[in-house]
Amino acid sequence: MRRPPRLAESLLRLILGKGLRGASTLGDLEAEFHGDVEARGWLAARVRYWGGALSLLWHRLLAAVRRRVPGLGLRLSAKGTPDGHRIARGDLIGGLFLDGWYAVRSLVKEPGWTAATLATLTIGIGATTAIFTVVNAVLLRPLDFPAPDRLVLMEFRPADSAGVAEWAGFNEYMSEHMRHHVTFPSFETWRGATADVFEDVGAYDDAWTYDVGFGADAGTERLAGTIVTAGLLRALGVAPLRGRLFGDAADEPGAEPAVLLSYGLWMRRFGGDASIVGRTITIQGRPHSVAGVMPRDFAFPAATTEVWISMASGTRGAGSTNYSVVGRVREDIPVDRARAAVEARTVGLPVADGPDRRYGARLANLRGFLVGEARPLLLLFLSSAGVLLLIACVNVVNLMLTRATRRAHERVVRAALGASPARIARLLFTESVMVSVLGALLGLALAFGLVAAFLKWAPEAFPRQEGVAVDLTVLLFSLGLATVVGILVGLVPAFQASRMGIRVVLNEATRGTSPGARSGRFRDSLVVLQLALALMLLVGGGLLTRSLAAQLDEETGFDPGNVLTLTTSLPRSRYASAADAERFFDRLLAEVRALPGVRSAAAATYAPASGFFHSNSVEVEGYTPAPAEAMEMEFLQVTPQYFAAMGMTILEGRDFDERDDIRGPQVVAVSESLARAYFPDGRALGGRIRVDGEWRTVVAIIGDVLYRGAKRRAPVLYEPYAVSNRRGGRALFVRTAGGPELLAPSVSRLVASMDPEVTVYGVGPLETHLWEAVSGPRLRALLVGAFAAASLLLAVVGVYGVMTYAVGRRTREMGIRRVLGARPEGIVRHVTRRGLVLTTLGIAIGVAGSLPVGGTLRSYLYRLEPTDPLTFGLAIAILALASTAACLIPALRASRVDPLVALRSE
């Protein structure tokens, strides 16, 4: 069950107090929140809860102020303004209130300046706070387990150079997968060798989803589940909310199958029924007794997991490399010593057959593993946000400076009328504090929106996102940020002002010419810095966007348009053998093909880019592998028409058909890259390949396919489904004449009419599934692109501000120039020149700074060099154009100055 936002709740507790009023108000809001979750969804409910909390806060505050204003020693004059005369000397609160009032008045008097400053601060603080919120929840917060620093992951490490070479031979996904996953026998061997290092050690397999049945009439659901050994849950150190964890006996072959439920599932399907323990649910048609319910915040390995299943349902064979091993190091052994001991004892340990040979184990950080690729991604976002914040600060400093100079006259008058320097400083300070606090509040509001948007758009697999929320740490962070920004931003103009004596100010004010050369140069260098930083972000965003585009444009070798895909799962009880499954799918495919609008239909073991990957070691006739060469390649079972349904090209040979079953001659099809790599001149047709100890003849060469998200065209071996001994569910692909989503209901209905117990999931156009596969690059390009756009905007505003100010200061000078015969074009050129010099300098420095930026992005780039000239050219052009426009507008205005007006202006 969803909880109301924690921060808002604690805020309410704080303002409401303990009695009946406070408690009942909290209850009212919570009841309303649950109603909203049902009616409007979780996000809207959170927003409304916050709305309620803020409304309460605001009205309480108003009521309190109304009650206490007389106590402030403050009266409002007839016009509603504070009455300065009535404030006694030494009345600090009254004085501050008056300063605040002056600050508000002067900010309101210059709405343009105030809006620009606030907008800049809001963007800078908002973006940084939002990213920090995510970084804090995902990277900084320790895992939600007791003593999380003693939890470690056991991963593979090649033990010798042959192992290293073999490793490099696997494709990218495989080596990453294999580093962290072992077979069950290997796990048992490791566990045996290192037992005295760990308090508990266990393994889990989270690769699958399961059909979970809740009783005869309650139906089944496809849920993400994790197979766990008893030791794993003990190692994590979390006690169940109800019932008990699995005992060691549950790991034994032939043990009673048992299951632990997530809190969410328990609430959703059983309404939190306390008598759940001991009841039976089915998993893949097999009864499992419910051992217990895990606590609400238990999320392992991810928040999506809804059932933890005992080893009775796990595969123990040497063929399934799906187990991750997690241990809790004993309290009396330092983790470093444990690490050394594990490495020493597992080197070359003869583990079971499979890809594990010639390797040892090492200990890795569990949090690092669970967070995975999100870490560099988040650091990338955080540094982009940092650059944006820097630009924003520079902008605000510049804005403050122009304002301070503009108001130098006012300060002089105040001093002349008897205001002490301290009094004037306090006034200025109040203003800058007010602006930065306002900016921080607005930034915080923006951060709320950005975090909500992030959660909406982040890939489902993004780790630990369940903990992402604006909390007290984040509040403190943004408050600290605002303070630092406020001080930085307030100090510079104060410093400048202190150097500017009364005489200088008065002289300048009367002369009405260019301001002091020194302060001008300082502002210029700030603009150059801004432009350089903006260019760096533009180049980064450009590289990532172009890389994403390259990935989307890639010649894929298949045509995902107009293909409907869905995955089916067969209940084990009714489809015990491969022949049963074959009969079912034969009939299903025949009926789907008969539906109107269907061009072709086929099935395969899994859908492309679905995260599944089967491989097998093979032997190719006439090819002698190098000493350490891995002959391990992707191995996919497909039905006839698969190549047509996917829009793949059969380069040579024929499609699979009815002949290719167990009785017929054993055949395979190979991908083009496999043919090229292992057969002379790629002439694979008629050649033979040995799989699972049996020689098979190659009957077709299929054009290579590249699924989005993959970086290389890896060799693939296709096997006719009828030959394989596969019993389970399959992914279906239906090529349609019209929109594939139109056909989805009829195909689902067809499956249900043939067998209501067959589960169907992942129904949708293949395009959509593939689009999901690039969610990572998409998020990268989107976020860094957004940062680049925001920084461009800020930098241009900065240039515009400085130019407008400079022109404004020199109105009189322009007038004199016109009188002396200068032509408008000449004045435009004169004014723009300074802006263009600054732009050129900024771009030059920016290019130099962008080179290392491109370097750090290298691993994210797809067929693109970090120095891609087109990206650099475009970024430079955009910045130069925008900056020139920002210079031209004030310059044109200056050229149209009426000399008489200009001369009269002082």
Place this chain on the structure above:
Amino acid sequence: MRRNSLLGTFEQVVLLAVLRVGDDASVPLVREELGRGLGRAVSRGSVYVTLDRLEEKGLIASSAGATEPGRGGHPRRLLAVTEEGLAALRDARESLLGFWSGLEAELDR
């Protein structure tokens, strides 16, 4: 001027809403009733603050209701208009009606 005429318009409406809801008057129900009667949503904060003020003036009394699921273990606050509250309403009505009377011709023009 008598003490009771100090009732503000919003305070009057809130008191009337509490009476309209009747025995089980809780804050959300009162707020709903207000929304219905006034034809616009009323902000939560203003309702709570007004109720607190009315209770401080002794015009309403509140008691704790039973705890129900989905409220995080927090009780409901049940509201009732006190005798003083009723008297204040009566006074307010009288003085207002007195002000209205005799102006029909002016208002219906």
